[in-house]
Amino acid sequence: MQPINILGVGRTDYNPKPDISIPEMVHRAVQAALADAGLTMKDVDARVTASADLWDGLTASNVAITEVVGAVMQPEARVAGDGLLAACHGAMSILAGAYNVVLVVAHCKSSMGDSDGITNWTFDPIFQQPLGLNDVAASALQASTLSLAPPLPCPIADGAAAIILSHASPLPTPHLIGMGWALDEHYLGDRDLTDSPALREAARRAYTLADIDDPKRDITFVELSDQFDYQRKLWASVLFGKTSEVAHTAKTSEVSARGVPPFVAGLDRLIEVVLRLRKESGTALAHGCWGPCGQGQAVVVVRQ
Amino acid sequence: MKRVAVIGTGQTKHTKARDDVSQTELVREATTRALADAGITIHEVDAIVLSNMELFEGRALPEMWVGEGAGGYRKPVTKIATGGTSGTSACIAGYHQCASGLFDIVLVVGWEKHSEGATQTGMALTDPLWDRNVASGAVGNFALSISQYVAERGVTPQQAAKIAVKARRNAARNPNAHLQMDGITVEKVLESRMLADPVHLLDMCPQSDGACAVIYAAEDRAKKLCPRPAWVRAAVTRHDQPYIGDLDRRLVTMRTLRDAAREAYQRVGISEPLKEIDVAEIYEPVSYAELAWYEALGFCAEGEAGRLIDDGVTEMNGELPVNPSGGVLSTNPVGASGVIRVAEAAAQVMGRAGDHQVADVRLALATGYGVYAWSDVMILSAG
Structure with missing residues (x-):
């Protein structure tokens, strides 16, 4: 495949952030990535965002961040999955020739939600969800099959990360x-x-x-x-x-x-x-x- | 950019409640039909893009469970979710994945099973500080914008009702369509229960259970697999402000659709859309919206949308048939609705639209609408 340049990266810290909203959190990561790339939002052709509705308590959770990712009157796709998958999709849209510069952003504010309850809803509702499975319980099962100690629950973490992809770069970049x-x-x-x-x-x-x-x-x-x-x-x-x-x-x-x-x-x-x-x-x-x-x-x- | 075409489509029968199948089985039905239409097996599919609004069913990452219904086991699966535009956004994402050169064949499947959830509750999960109190759900916030549109453009309830009647009459020729209302009339629409002035019950779309699949192939494979592929000529997305209060004159300007259409027409070289486009499948959640979209899509001048429906220009036998399938007004499984628009537009180009086939379709338009005013536009052609 044709290499895709990573022009800039930015992220917040991941401590719980009760004092700021999701858009404010995402704004910090996006601005950091733009500054790192030496670009402004006007240089960005399209965005791919990654988030999960149930974690955000919002239907179409990218609605909350439309402005801060610069998507007003601009193209955006939202991947409901991990941010690395969003990066893959962003790279593909560049390979397709649709865009030259793509901003990829992922966010989650897990302090707002009940992790055990939400991840229980990730399991199919017929066989597994009624068992009360959640991420921690399922991971304990996986750890036991590996003869390893049961995992500790993940710490509560809030944050956002952003990268900027491009088919071209004036300087050598990863x-x-x-x-x-x-x-x-x-x-x-x-x-x-x-x-x-x-x-x-x-x-x-x-x-x-x-x-x-x-x-x-x-x-x-x-x-x-x-x-x-x-x-x-x-x-x-x-x-x-x-x-x-x-x-x-x-x-x-x-x-x-x-x-x-x-x-x-x-x-x-x-x-x-x-x-x-x-x-x-x-x-x-x-x-x-x-x-x-x-x-x-x-x-x-x-x-x- | 590789040339890419739709080589197959498949839909379930859309209905109020598919109690006989799970979401996974619903997706499998549409997938199986699309594979048969394309004449390929799931083993030939390189990647899959899914579309669904998970909070309508109250799930988290439903593709984890449902993905295997689309044959997703150990395959690259991406789920796209952008509200009402989810389906068209997934179709655009699938197109980009195929055009990237990384995959030869990409399957896109959208689904929704509204009967398993509470759609209004899902739609109420908007911004918690402002919009949740004033503009949650489709009917209320549409009524606000429609009132403004009616005041500025002078369209009448009768003209909107004609749109509702056109959709359901077309749906009567589409065996997959949810609402089957053969005897619907303008009078019946206007006599139906008022939801929020000026929107009557029969002006609105239903909530449906259903799934729809589209299969893309890169040029070489498309030519081998399909005698008349529907080539993707343009795919454009525009999002807009997240707060309803910031969208002044939303239906009047519908600036996202206007701008996306302008770019799409430019790419294809369309200067007179009413004359050059042969059929349109547009995402009209409410009758009045279709009138507003006529203006935004450049089918008529501002203020002329009512005349278009009065003159029958967008009827099945008109100059530009709009929504021969019956549209969103007849069938609305939200995560699938945008995919249905693209599938129906493609089927028209491929000559596979059955009893609602428009004659000699060479250029077809599909649009998506979501959130408060997000728009997708795709243009497909025979050559």
Whole structure:
């Protein structure tokens, strides 16, 4: 695929923010990304936003941020999923020739909602939801299949992240060279929870586009969406194989996605990758996941 | 940009309540029909884009559960949700994904099962500080804007009722349409219960259960798979202010639709839309809106929309048939409604619209409408 430049990145901190609204929170991340890219909103052709209605308590939750992402009388698509998936879609709209510069934004203000209640509504209403499953309970089940300790619930986190993509750049920038995403089976009883075929498929697609034959050799470092402790080991083993698990866990950053809000984490991982690639050359992988036990998986490969 | 065309469409029968199927099964019905229409199997689909407004059914990330109904297992699945425009936005997203060169065949499926939720409750979840108290739900805020439109343009309740009658008469020729009201008349529309002046019950769209799927293919595959593909010529989105109070003269100007149409026409080279476009499937949640959209889409001059319906210009046998399917006024599973517009426009180009086929369609227009005034415009053609 034609490389897509990442011109700018911006994010808030992820502490609970009872004193500001969702649009104010998103505004800070967007303005930081624009400043980082040296652009103004007038330079942006289109936006892809990522958010989840039930978390925001709003129908079409991107309505709340229309102004701060500059979408008034402008194109916007909203992905109901992780921000890394939104980045993939933004890159595709550039590859399609529809736009030159795309702003990608993800947000979640989890302090406003009841995480256990909301994630219970993520399960199908016929078989799994009545069991009282939620993200923590499902993750405990997954951890037990790996003989690992039950995970601690994610800390309450509020925040937003933004990046700016473009097909062209006046300066050398980290560029997106591969991407892939996939959905796994929904019913936990039908899944091998010690594995993640969706992550493997997402990575395969990303590696193919990036012309990576041997990820163990070619990937310099990795940023994983490990909202629960046990996930770092699982995702690393799926990406690089169990035998080299230790070595490639070492390649993952010390910076955990734990404490980054849902739907923001994948884009936050991409921002980590970009910031590091500005200081050192290499090929890096950013990972995002969403849904019960990482049912949705996305992988982006970035090179400097 | 790769050339991309619609090569197949599929819909469920839309109705008030599909108690016999789950959301997943509803999506599977539309998907299976679209695959059959395109003459391919799910294994040939490279990527999937879904559309649904999850708070209408009170779900969180419903694609987790429903995705497999579209064949999404281990495939790239993206869910798009932008209110009423969800379906057309998903169609535009699917088009972009196919045109990117990353995928040869992309399936788009929209669905809504209003009978499993409380739509008005979902629609009431607007901005909690301002709009939730004054402008929640479709009827009330439309009535506000319609009153302003009527005052400035002078359209009459009779002209709006003619739009409502046209939609339901067209729906009688569409076996998938929800409302089947053969004997509907202007008088019956005007005698129906007043919801919010000047909007009568039969001026409004229904709430439907249903799903609709569209399959795109990149040029090489499209030419091999489909004798008469519906080529995507333009896809344009415009969003607008998030607060109803900031949208002065919303229906009068409908600036998002006006601007999106202007750009789409420019891309295709359309200068006289009424003469050049052969059929239009436009997202009209209320009868008066269709009149306002005629002006915004450039089908007539400002203030001339009433004359267009009086003269039968947009009837099935008119110069530019609008909504031969019966439109949103006859069928409205919100997450699917925009996909239905694109599917119906494509079916008209492909010559597969059945009893509501318009003769010799070469250029078709589809629009989406959502939130307070967001618009999508797509143009499809035979060549």
